[in-house]
Amino acid sequence: MSDPSSINGGSAVAMMGKDCVAIACDLRLGSQSLGLANNFEKIFNFGHVFLGLAGLATDVTTLSEIFRMKTNLYKMKEERLIEPESFANLVSSTLYERRFGPYFVSPIVAGINSKTDKPFICGFDLIGCIDYAKDFIVAGTSSDQLFGMCESLYEPNLEPEDLFETISQALLSATDRDALSGWGAVVYIITKDKVLFLIYFF
Amino acid sequence: MNGITVDIEHLKKGEVSLGTSIMAVTFKDGVILGADSRTTTGAYIANRVTDKLTQVHDTIFCCRSGSAADTQAITDVVRYHLQMYTAQNGKPTTKIAASLFQELCYTNKDHLTAGIICAGYDEKKKGSVYSIPIGGSIHQQDYAIAGSGSTFIYGYCNKNFKKNMTKDETVNFIKTSLSQAIKWDGSSGGVIRLVILTKDGIERLIFYPDEYQEA
Amino acid sequence: MVGLSFDNYQRNQYLAAKGVGVPKATSTGTTIVGCKFNGGVIIAADTRATAGPIVADKNCEKLHRLSPTIWCAGAGTAADTEMVTQLISSNLELHSMSANRSPRVVTALTMLKQHLYKYQGHIGAYLIVAGIDPTGAHLFSIHAHGSTDVGFYQSLGSGSLAAMAVLESNWRDGLTKEEAIKLCSDAIEAGIWNDLGSGSNVDVCVMEIGKDAQLYRNYLTPNTRAQKSKSYKFPRGSTAILKEDIYKLVDVEEEVVNLDTMQVDA
Numbered sequence: 001m002s003d004p005s006s007i008n009g010g011s012a013v014a015m016m017g018k019d020c021v022a023i024a025c026d027l028r029l030g031s032q033s034l035g036l037a038n039n040f041e042k043i044f045n046f047g048h049v050f051l052g053l054a055g056l057a058t059d060v061t062t063l064s065e066i067f068r069m070k071t072n073l074y075k076m077k078e079e080r081l082i083e084p085e086s087f088a089n090l091v092s093s094t095l096y097e098r099r100f101g102p103y104f105v106s107p108i109v110a111g112i113n114s115k116t117d118k119p120f121i122c123g124f125d126l127i128g129c130i131d132y133a134k135d136f137i138v139a140g141t142s143s144d145q146l147f148g149m150c151e152s153l154y155e156p157n158l159e160p161e162d163l164f165e166t167i168s169q170a171l172l173s174a175t176d177r178d179a180l181s182g183w184g185a186v187v188y189i190i191t192k193d194k195v196l197f198l199i200y201f202f
Numbered sequence: 203m204n205g206i207t208v209d210i211e212h213l214k215k216g217e218v219s220l221g222t223s224i225m226a227v228t229f230k231d232g233v234i235l236g237a238d239s240r241t242t243t244g245a246y247i248a249n250r251v252t253d254k255l256t257q258v259h260d261t262i263f264c265c266r267s268g269s270a271a272d273t274q275a276i277t278d279v280v281r282y283h284l285q286m287y288t289a290q291n292g293k294p295t296t297k298i299a300a301s302l303f304q305e306l307c308y309t310n311k312d313h314l315t316a317g318i319i320c321a322g323y324d325e326k327k328k329g330s331v332y333s334i335p336i337g338g339s340i341h342q343q344d345y346a347i348a349g350s351g352s353t354f355i356y357g358y359c360n361k362n363f364k365k366n367m368t369k370d371e372t373v374n375f376i377k378t379s380l381s382q383a384i385k386w387d388g389s390s391g392g393v394i395r396l397v398i399l400t401k402d403g404i405e406r407l408i409f410y411p412d413e414y415q416e417a
Numbered sequence: 418m419v420g421l422s423f424d425n426y427q428r429n430q431y432l433a434a435k436g437v438g439v440p441k442a443t444s445t446g447t448t449i450v451g452c453k454f455n456g457g458v459i460i461a462a463d464t465r466a467t468a469g470p471i472v473a474d475k476n477c478e479k480l481h482r483l484s485p486t487i488w489c490a491g492a493g494t495a496a497d498t499e500m501v502t503q504l505i506s507s508n509l510e511l512h513s514m515s516a517n518r519s520p521r522v523v524t525a526l527t528m529l530k531q532h533l534y535k536y537q538g539h540i541g542a543y544l545i546v547a548g549i550d551p552t553g554a555h556l557f558s559i560h561a562h563g564s565t566d567v568g569f570y571q572s573l574g575s576g577s578l579a580a581m582a583v584l585e586s587n588w589r590d591g592l593t594k595e596e597a598i599k600l601c602s603d604a605i606e607a608g609i610w611n612d613l614g615s616g617s618n619v620d621v622c623v624m625e626i627g628k629d630a631q632l633y634r635n636y637l638t639p640n641t642r643a644q645k646s647k648s649y650k651f652p653r654g655s656t657a658i659l660k661e662d663i664y665k666l667v668d669v670e671e672e673v674v675n676l677d678t679m680q681v682d683a
Contacts, residue, residue, distance in 0.1 A: 004429075004437055096500050100539065101425030129496035131466065131474045144471060153649045165651035172656070195664040200657055217538065218564045241566070246578065249566045270564035275534050278527075313537075 446614020
């Protein structure tokens with residue numbers, strides 16, 4: 001037990017395709033080397049915006065509930081669903097509010113803007129610095145492996161079906177080399193009018 | 203920290219410091235302040251042309267040493283108070299300015315690393331010099347030296363200072379004193395800046411290394 | 418919910434006391450520079466963001482807008498430079514609206530240094546502030562503890578030594594705009610090549626008296642990746658699927674109900 005963000009393990013990744021985005025995570029929840037559950041989803045959706053939360057499990061759950069509350073309040077005030085760009089800024093300011101006592105998470109956001117149909121992905125560090133990307137975003141205990149996989153497998157303008165294969169293989173190969181990640185995975189392929197939701201074992 | 207002893211070596215990690223050679227000297231017509239121009243972060247010279255002689259009122263200046271952030275913050279507060287004082291009571295004396303520095307340095311001694319020399323010219327006392335070293339005490343002196351480089355020139359200054367010198371004599375005295383301080387102190391360097399405060403107002407002088415090194 | 422919350426601080430201190438380390442935030446191991454020229458001022462930055470030895474972002478933006486004519490380059494803790502810049506930008510606009518004057522660089526400088534001094538260096542923002550105001554062109558630097566410096570040229574960040582070497586050898590009085598841009602981009606390139614914390618591209622922002630500020634995003638791109646000669650696209654169906662679901666995102670339709678025609682029980 002040395003680093004809070006790698007006690008429970010877990011990884012997440014997001015990718016941008018042609019008029020689509022993908023976001024995926026593993027399903028493991030552990031306590032150091034001991035596996036506890038194989039159904040711990042780290043992706044949450046708030047309307048058409050998807051949030052991946054890798055890191056300390058207690059903070060993952062707490063934050064997902066905080067954002068559920070905040071996006072519901074947003075929906076009531078604005079009488080519309082929150083868009084990915086706005087949600088990214090909401091995540092950023094929520095994390096920075098805890099600048100000197102942070103949640104031990106590395107969040108990623110994926111979605112398609114419903115007004116402009118523009119795909120959007122981004123990542124954050126634990127105190128809310130936004131990392132905008134045009135290609136892919138990685139997070140979690142296998143982020144180093146994911147960086148390597150994505151950097152080599154990724155290519156721009158993939159169709160949803162091809163993006164699924166690329167993100168799946170990237171996550172699978174990365175988590176295979178991480179003792180703290182794995183135990184199943186979920187992938188969401190998001191296009192502007194539907195969400196494809198897939199689970200698979202390996 | 204127990205309130206009695208002060209850790210003068212204490213500087214926050216990565217903090218910008220004015221490892222400095224500064225002095226202020228009274229003379230016949232007023233007072234002259236002098237300083238080197240080096241600021242450092244560890245071994246790196248963050249600024250080689252710093253102005254450590256900071257104006258807080260028309261003819262009241264201070265020499266700053268210690269933490270750059272702390273001394274700038276203190277100076278800003280004193281400048282603000284002197285503006286308020288001027289609006290309500292008219293021209294402040296050097297002693298009033300120095301007392302403001304002293305009050306701030308004493309009440310916040312546990313959080314500050316600041317060694318300040320406050321010097322100025324006013325109609326009542328003409329040129330005067332107040333030294334406010336790290337614990338927040340105040341000392342009126344005919345001349346004052348401070349900063350890491352000052353340790354090397356205590357003897358020289360003590361031997362060569364004379365009361366009621368002329369302007370040229372004083373400028374030379376400061377120039378030679380600071381050149382020696384700079385020579386022996388690695389944390390001091392760059393140019394020598396002088397500010398001359400007399401009844402005629404402010405005069406600024408600058409001396410470059412190739413000139414003062416011969417002196 | 419105003420200002421920063423220190424709630425989790427106690428919990429994390431407790432965790433730290435039990436031997437739990439605290440994760441690192443992304444820091445912009447950076448090269449940033451600024452330089453005055455005849456009729457204005459420019460700032461420049463590299464575009465690499467790092468988290469330890471990993472390049473977290475290959476093309477991040479380190480040039481922030483404080484007001485339309487005042488820009489700042491940030492080094493240090495990435496989140497801090499971004500957030501402190503957004504906060505002061507907001508306060509600067511409110512200030513300029515209440516004062517009915519366009520914002521000044523010294524105002525931005527004072528607001529930044531007083532904020533950073535208040536936090537005693539715990540907000541790790543190292544900034545080069547530059548801009549045009551009714552007083553002219555200005556260039557300053559601010560350190561995290563709240564100290565400020567003035568100068569004709571400035572450099573900050575882990576690559577500041579490499580950049581300062583270029584600035585010290587090539588800077589002269591009375592540079593033209595083009596010469597200043599060249600000098601600054603050269604200085605950033607020195608950081609990109611010689612400092613491990615800096616890399617990728619050069620961003621430049623030119624602020625000229627009497628003109629709108631111009632941001633040249635990716636002014637130089639000396640590190641573009643070569644086209645991959647082979648595709649790693651997997652054949653469709655490569656990945657084994659256990660379960661598949663399709664969510665059709667529902668459209669919410671709204672209808673105005675006329676209250677007059679609505680029957681309500683007494």
